Every structure is written in C-alpha cells, then in structure tokens.
Amino acid sequence: MHSFDNRKYYMRIAAAVALLGALSCASPGGLRLMTGETRVIAHRGGTGPDGTIAGCRRTMAEGVRFLELDVRLTRDGHAVILHDPTVDRTTDGRGAIDGLTLAEVKKLDAGVKFDRAYAGERIPTVLELLRAVGPSAVVLLELKVPQAAEPVVHAIQAAEAFDRAVVRTTDKEILRKVRDRDPRFLTGTMGVMPDFGEVEEIVTQLKSLGVRSFTPQTGRSVIRPLVDRFHAAGIAVWGTNTNDEDQWRRLLDAGVDGIITDRPIELSTFQRR
Numbered sequence: 104m105h106s107f108d109n110r111k112y113y114m115r116i117a118a119a120v121a122l123l124g125a126l127s128c129a130s131p132g133g134l135r136l137m138t139g140e141t142r143v144i145a146h147r148g149g150t151g152p153d154g155t156i157a158g159c160r161r162t163m164a165e166g167v168r169f170l171e172l173d174v175r176l177t178r179d180g181h182a183v184i185l186h187d188p189t190v191d192r193t194t195d196g197r198g199a200i201d202g203l204t205l206a207e208v209k210k211l212d213a214g215v216k217f218d219r220a221y222a223g224e225r226i227p228t229v230l231e232l233l234r235a236v237g238p239s240a241v242v243l244l245e246l247k248v249p250q251a252a253e254p255v256v257h258a259i260q261a262a263e264a265f266d267r268a269v270v271r272t273t274d275k276e277i278l279r280k281v282r283d284r285d286p287r288f289l290t291g292t293m294g295v296m297p298d299f300g301e302v303e304e305i306v307t308q309l310k311s312l313g314v315r316s317f318t319p320q321t322g323r324s325v326i327r328p329l330v331d332r333f334h335a336a337g338i339a340v341w342g343t344n345t346n347d348e349d350q351w352r353r354l355l356d357a358g359v360d361g362i363i364t365d366r367p368i369e370l371s372t373f374q375r376r
Contacts (some may be wrong), residue, residue, distance in 0.1 A: 134168060134241045134267060136289070136339040141354070142361035143370045144169040144243065146344045147186050150367070150368060152217035153193045154184040155224045163240055167367045168227040171243040171344075174229055174251045181205040182229040182254035188247070192216075194226065201248075214246055229255055233262035243291065243316075243341075243363075245271040253273035253279045256284060265289070269316060291316035293343065296324040306336045314338060320361070321345045327357045334358075348373060 132315050151158025159170050174187045178201055190196045190203070192209040205228070214221025227235070229244065236242060242264070243376040246252055249272070249327050259268045265287040272278060273293055281288050290312070296319035297305040309317060316339040319325050330340045342354040351373055354362050 122196060134238075136241070136269075137334065137337070137360050141359055141374065142169045143167050143367045143374070144171050144361045144363040145367040146171050146363050146365045148172055148184075152214045152224055154186055154220050154226065155213050155221070156227050156232060157214060157221055157224050158217075159232070159236055159240070162367060163236070165368050166250045166371065167208075167245070168240045170240050171245070171363050172232070173245045173247050174255055175200045175247045176251050176254070177205045177208055178202055179204045180250075180254065180260060181208075182230050183208060184227050184229060186247075190226070228258070230258040230261055233258060233264045233268060236267075238267060241267050241269065243269045243271055246274075246277070249274050249277055252281065256281060256288065259288065260285075267281050269374055271316075271318070275312060278314060286313065288313075289315045291318065291339075293318040293320075293322055296322070296329060298324070298328070302329055302332050306332055306338065309338055310336050316341055316360075318343050321350050321354065323353065325357050325359065327355060330359055331356050 145162045147153045148155065148158040148170050149162030149167060150165060151161035154172055165269040172184050174182050175185045177183055183276050185200050187367055189199050193216060194213045195215060196211040208226050211226060212222060212224065213226045214224030233242060244255055246255065247335065255270055259265060269289040269291045269292065270281055278290050278292060281290050292309065292314050317333055318341045321343045324341065333340050339360040342359045344363045346364055351362060351370060362370060
C-alpha cells in the first residue's frame with residue numbers, strides 16, 4: 104500500500120480540479136490521434152488506483168491526456184472499467200466481475216488497497232468515466248470481452264464522446280459493425296507489425312474497416328518506414344504497453360503517435376531529455 108499524508112492528497116486533488124477546469128476549455132482538436140508528436144498514454148489510467156475516476160484525474164493532473172483502460176461486463180450487462188477478470192486485486196471484494204451485478208460491484212472499494220486516502224472509490228461504468236473525464240482526455244477503451252461492444256457504443260453516444268473515446272478490439276466484425284453504426288466512432292486494433300511485404304495489405308484492410316489506430320507488439324519490427332505507411336493512410340500507431348527505456352527510445356525514433364506505459368510520468372521526463 105502506498106501512503107502520503109492526507110494534506111498533500113487534498114492539495115493534489117485541488118490542483119487536479121484546477122487543471123481539469125482549464126483543460127475542459129481546450130479545443131478537442133488539441134487531442135487529435137495524429138499530431139506529429141508522441142503522446143504519453145497511461146496504462147490502466149496511470150498513477151492512481153487502477154481504472155478509477157480518481158486515478159485518472161490524478162494522472163491528468165500530471166499533464167497526461169491519453170488514458171488506456173479496459174472494459175468488462177457485469178453479470179447484468181453493464182460495461183465497467185476493470186483490467187482483470189476478477190475484482191480481487193484492486194478491490195476489497197472477491198470474485199469474477201461477470202458473476203457480480205452492477206449493484207454488487209458498486210459496493211466494492213476500488214481505492215483502499217492502493218492507499219487509504221482513496222477509500223470509497225468505486226469501479227466506474229464506462230459512461231461515468233467518460234463523463235468524469237470530459238473533453239480533457241482521449242480514452243482508449245479495450246474490449247476485454249466482445250459482448251462489451253454494444254454497451255460501450257451506447258456509453259460513447261450518451262457522453263457525446265465520439266472525438267475522445269477509441270473502441271479497441273482485435274475482432275474485425277466488431278470493428279466493422281461499429282463503423283457501420285456511425286462513422287464518427289473512433290476505433291483501434293492490435294496485432295503484429297506487418298513486414299514490408301505485408302504492410303500494404305494490412306493497411307488497406309484496416310482502412311476499409313474504418314480503423315483509426317493500430318497498436319503493434321513492441322519490438323524491433325516497429326520502424327519508421329512502416330509507421331509512415333500507416334500514417335499515410337490516416338492510421339495512428341501506438342506502442343503497446345512497455346516500461347523499458349530502450350523500447351521507449353526505439354518507439355520514439357520510429358515516430359509512433361503514442362506509447363502505452365505504466366510509467367507515464369517517467370516517460371514524460373524521458374521525452375524531455
């Protein structure tokens with residue numbers, strides 16, 4: 104368990120509120136997926152308790168404006184933010200998320216295991232998270248189960264978050280259905296970086312599905328000429344979750360649009376070196 108005195112905690116919250124107020128006035132255009140810069144993308148919401156509104160706000164107060172989060176379904180079909188298939192690691196409860204109703208999930212404390220200062224924090228629904236973050240950040244929503252697609256789409260519509268929520272899945276049929284529902288939806292997928300003999304076919308396929316972002320497995324195969332080919336098709340490239348500085352350097356040299364990491368503050372510092 105991490106600890107810091109409550110006074111410092113409330114000072115951080117006050118600073119976060121002030122920052123979010125300023126960011127909410129920013130143009131959504133400032134959060135485009137492709138800007139020629141490499142964005143820091145906070146895995147599981149970043150520096151606070153996993154996948155919580157308070158955790159995301161804490162990360163955003165540090166200046167990070169891209170958040171990567173995972174979506175699962177409760178037993179009664181509600182889309183909630185949770186990385187693991189069970190609530191055991193991040194809450195004071197036990198059991199599979201798909202075995203609990205939303206009412207049962209909302210009784211769990213999703214903050215106290217991280218730090219007592221976050222006691223009472225709850226697992227948010229996708230809609231709650233999108234409304235809390237507002238236009239201050241882009242949220243990458245990875246579907247951990249395909250059945251989450253429909254409630255996630257409804258949440259994005261309800262929050263009017265078409266330009267700041269990215270539905271991510273490897274399921275091509277889901278990508279196609281989301282595109283056909285409304286072309287305003289942003290979608291992304293993941294996979295192995297194609298080589299020079301395959302890249303044209305893969306890029307053409309992704310473009311036909313309306314995909315706006317691609318996350319390749321991090322490695323030496325992620326190189327600038329291949330990244331440039333995705334860019335030419337209007338597809339952003341995000342480095343998958345890595346905390347390794349050598350990988351960060353390779354991805355930065357390749358010109359990726361973002362790097363997903365558990366160490367968003369350290370990556371921000373690394374970029375300024």
